[in-house]
Amino acid sequence: MPVLERETPKGRRDSNVLPKVPVPDLHQTLDTYLRCMKHLVTEEQFRKTKSIVERFGKQGGTGELLQKHLLERRDKTENWVYDFWLEDMYLNNRLALPVNSSPVLVFPKQPFRERKDSLRFAAHLITGVLEYKEMLDTRALPVDYARGQQAGTPLCMEQYYRLFAACRRPGLKQDSVVIQGITSTATPDPGHIIVACKNQFFVLNMVEKSHKLSETNILAQLERICKMADNAEERLPPIGLLTSGGRTEWAQARDVLIKDPVNKDSLDMIERSLCLLCLDEPTSVEPNDTNRALLMLHGGGHHKNGANRWYDKPMQFVIGADGVCGVVCEHSPFEGIVLVQCTEYLMKYMTGSPAKLARAASVTDLPVPRKLQWKCSPMIQGMLASAADDLQKLVRNLDMAVYTFKGYGKEFIKKAKMSPDAYIQVALQLAFYRCNGRLVSTYESASTRRFREGRVDNIRSATPEALAFVRAMTDEKTFCPDTVKMEKLQDAIRAQTEYTVMAITGLGIDNHLLGLREIAKRLKMEMPEIFTDDTYRISNQFILSTSQVPTTVDMFCCYGPVVPNGYGACYNPQSNHIIFAVSSFRESTETSSAVFVKALEQGLLDMRDLCNKCSAASKPGDHSQGAAKPPKQGK
Structure with missing residues (x-):
């Protein structure tokens, strides 16, 4: 099965005006690889690797x-x-999508007083989705331009056209991404969405009798769906749980399901839908940032809302009756910035465009929403039980800490004439070093959308310069003057920035080495020793997986670790504070999200104090005033 299954798309693709992603110089990549790994492996191992x-x-x-x-x-x-x-x-990853792969955006808790408030919110949101999709269908979405490093470059827009046109399909050995046909007509058919309510799935057509549903009609249909889902006697098994399991197990279950035409039709309706709207039940969990993040990542398990999902769909809008809301994203069709751009449009639509609800909703002319049916054999029942157990293990294992650092934000870092992203990356290295006494292979996503169909490469943040800085900050045996520490911080920032530019301009080493490795496989040659060497394995074991996901509206992104003994660290720098979402697994004796967050806070405060001391020392005259300090946070 091909990696990307495309139905014949209509309309013109515009990405070919962008340059192709370059192939970096071989020897430059090899030299950079050695420089990146020298301080992360033993001397003996490095000598072996250098020879290879x-x-x-x-x-x-x-x-x-x-x-x-x-x-x-x-x-x-x-x-x-x-x-x-x-x-x-x-697509080759066999782990379950929730926690391991799918990132989420968490909204502020909504002040719903009753269920109808949440349905009004959902109806307004779906109206915004339809407006956004029409912009996509008519190619009216403005082109994005790069911000930050090398700002102003036009970016590839292809990922946007997969937001509501894709579905990940499980395979026994490799998944695939199915892309539906894309129209460019003046009045495209908006299609249908799937509404999940009490673990049941309903088809909500966006056009009935040749007329697009108004917001009033959408609300009325959502109320109907809730009443239908309340009927306990007609509830079917929670099939959505199957999508939360390992990908091979889900592929096996899907192969069994599609043998029955009823199941095949239900699967087809879900896979061809624009998105899912998950109407969640209240959970009675304290709705702080950390708990809302957990509920978005895994639904709280099968006893709560973990089965009220279809994890293969790229966009799942979760609207909880208790005000816990957000978006769950299947990551393979697009990157986080595309998800954020779409979601910010919807949030601004909802606050800037009043709900268009009539005084009374007449539904006499609307067909009753269709409830999807399932035929479940004893084998499927057993697979459901196994998926439920596996999801509960994920729920118990995930250790999440969402923390807002209030000491300062990106404005303070800019005033210090440093890149906020590079500065935060160095702070993450300092935190990890304080916890573990070493640095490890670190992943920071770098967009390559400057090129045709560009996705990401890796910024390797664990640089030799970062190591020199964190050692200077933590070595209690050897006195290091503040001026030297500051020089090392600036060196670390500079190295991080240079690697960032290299990665976003298509010259990073990770994609290049991956390409060389995959070419060797396609040529069916014996795998070159560089790719079987321990150093290469260590280089791809990203114990620290990081990403900057900035937002202009009040929400934050989070995800799980990518290795059993690792951390996921997503951060959202704002003017005067920084939101961190740190995740790890409780089963690992090497990690603790709370310990990491404490070290991160201390590192950020120490870096601020260093910047302030050196800024004050560089000013002539009375140094007693120094640089203004934000209020010191508790340690």
């Missing part, structure tokens, strides 16, 4: 052969790394 890399890169050797084939692939494809990256990052 030199043999791989020698003139006329294996590396040059693979590079030649990679250059040929670049000439024949729109984006030489896209399929390789998608398979490696997502």
